[in-house]
Amino acid sequence: MTELTGGSALPQERRVVTAIPGPKSLELQARRTATVAGGVGSVLPVFTTRAGGGVIEDVDGNSLIDFGSGIAVTSVGASAEAVVRRASAQLANFTHTCFMVTPYEGYVEVCEQLAELTPGDHAKKSALFNSGAEAVENAVKIARAYTKRQAVVVFDHGYHGRTNLTMALTAKNMPYKHGFGPFAPEVYRVPVAYGYRWPTGAENCGPEAAAQAIDQITKQVGAENVAAIIIEPVLGEGGFIEPAKGFLPAIVKFANDNGIVFVADEIQSGFCRTGQWFACEDEGIVPDLITTAKGIAGGLPLAAVTGRAEIMDSAHAGGLGGTYGGNPVACAGALGAIETMRELDLNAKAKRIEEVMKGRLSVMQEKFPVIGDIRGRGAMIAIELVKDRETKAPAPEAAGALAKACHAEGLLVLTCGTYGNVLRFLPPLVIGEDLLNEGLDIIEAALGNL
Numbered sequence: 001m002t003e004l005t006g007g008s009a010l011p012q013e014r015r016v017v018t019a020i021p022g023p024k025s026l027e028l029q030a031r032r033t034a035t036v037a038g039g040v041g042s043v044l045p046v047f048t049t050r051a052g053g054g055v056i057e058d059v060d061g062n063s064l065i066d067f068g069s070g071i072a073v074t075s076v077g078a079s080a081e082a083v084v085r086r087a088s089a090q091l092a093n094f095t096h097t098c099f100m101v102t103p104y105e106g107y108v109e110v111c112e113q114l115a116e117l118t119p120g121d122h123a124k125k126s127a128l129f130n131s132g133a134e135a136v137e138n139a140v141k142i143a144r145a146y147t148k149r150q151a152v153v154v155f156d157h158g159y160h161g162r163t164n165l166t167m168a169l170t171a172k173n174m175p176y177k178h179g180f181g182p183f184a185p186e187v188y189r190v191p192v193a194y195g196y197r198w199p200t201g202a203e204n205c206g207p208e209a210a211a212q213a214i215d216q217i218t219k220q221v222g223a224e225n226v227a228a229i230i231i232e233p234v235l236g237e238g239g240f241i242e243p244a245k246g247f248l249p250a251i252v253k254f255a256n257d258n259g260i261v262f263v264a265d266e267i268q269s270g271f272c273r274t275g276q277w278f279a280c281e282d283e284g285i286v287p288d289l290i291t292t293a294k295g296i297a298g299g300l301p302l303a304a305v306t307g308r309a310e311i312m313d314s315a316h317a318g319g320l321g322g323t324y325g326g327n328p329v330a331c332a333g334a335l336g337a338i339e340t341m342r343e344l345d346l347n348a349k350a351k352r353i354e355e356v357m358k359g360r361l362s363v364m365q366e367k368f369p370v371i372g373d374i375r376g377r378g379a380m381i382a383i384e385l386v387k388d389r390e391t392k393a394p395a396p397e398a399a400g401a402l403a404k405a406c407h408a409e410g411l412l413v414l415t416c417g418t419y420g421n422v423l424r425f426l427p428p429l430v431i432g433e434d435l436l437n438e439g440l441d442i443i444e445a446a447l448g449n450l
């Protein structure tokens with residue numbers, strides 16, 4: 001409770017006063033089921049009244065510990081003082097003009113911040129959008145305009161969004177693609193260095209997977225046809241897979257040698273989440289383009305493509321944009337979020353969260369054979385659950401049961417992974433260490449009751 005919480009006035013405590021979901025949430029859930037499309041799911045149907053710091057309060061008066069951050073969005077908390085202050089002031093001045101009609105300073109300031117914070121000291125430019133998927137789509141447009149090539153290479157276990165092109169880029173059928181085709185053409189998928197499941201072991205995985213990926217691109221697509229290679233430096237929805245050491249640098253070198261635009265999709269891993277401004281910094285990677293969203297604006301909808309000025313400028317005037325892209329309130333939120341990240345040194349906070357989580361989880365792994373692997377960086381940590389450590393058979397039922405048990409105790413956790421067997425932890429970076437440990441106590445108890 002003594003920790004910095006980004007200015008949230010909410011009591012930083014777990015409080016469970018009803019069943020979860022409670023009666024008022026159940027009532028709202030009935031109304032929701034009647035009018036909200038069934039295709040829009042919810043992990044945990046407790047209806048929120050307030051959120052901030054490391055907690056989410058619901059309509060029944062429960063206060064949940066938040067290990068999800070609205071899927072890695074509210075890294076500064078869901079009501080950070082600087083975000084609320086700047087966005088409120090902007091809201092009162094004007095809500096919208098459309099940057100393509102009459103521009104405003106906030107948009108330019110966000111692009112200046114992006115140029116400063118993203119890796120590399122080359123000249124950079126940005127374009128702003130509303131969602132991560134839209135940023136990824138635009139990165140592809142820009143790479144195609146620049147290279148005058150069409151093919152796009154993506155990776156096993158990759159996730160890039162739910163629009164038509166980004167469904168094509170996404171690896172997993174259910175629930176993201178099933179029944180929604182046909183998908184965009186000229187998308188090619190190659191292996192990624194998933195150390196835990198690499199047949200010859202994690203040590204060999206980086207160079208072997210890179211060689212396989214490059215061989216497939218060369219043989220099946222032709223390097224000279226490839227406009228862009230897109231990868232998440234830490235794969236999010238796919239299971240918090242950190243490509244084994246050496247994999248990313250080899251892919252970047254291949255892209256550079258062949259005039260291919262290398263795009264780092266840092267939508268989930270960016271903005272202090274992994275203990276760096278961007279996860280690709282850990283291997284000294286300088287992407288040609290970088291896509292950001294999620295953590296960028298403290299919960300307001302904003303996304304960006306940032307990259308080498310000569311690549312970004314290759315699309316003709318009027319070729320990029322959108323009515324709401326870079327909305328002034330969202331830009332003000334982003335400037336507040338970035339201010340908070342700098343002031344509270346949230347990279348250091350993310351590293352401390354990693355230390356606490358990995359320390360506790362490795363003790364649990366010794367006791368509970370269901371934990372096959374612990375991985376991730378900063379405040380992007382996951383455990384992969386298996387039926388048996390020898391065969392590594394995925395245990396999605398265990399992941400589901402654990403999530404459910406945690407929810408009942410007032411800890412919000414999310415699952416992910418191609419096999420649905422990964423429990424992922426994405427707390428707000430401003431969460432107090434007492435809440436962090438309380439959440440881990442709940443996970444430990446739930447593991448004991450599996």
Ligand SMILES: *Cc1c(COP(=O)(O)O)cnc(C)c1O
Pocket residue numbers: 130131132133134136159160161162232236237265266267268269293294
């Ligand atoms: C969430 C996500 C997206 C899509 O972002 P939306 O804002 O949901 O469209 C794209 N790439 C990655 C890596 C993501 O985690």
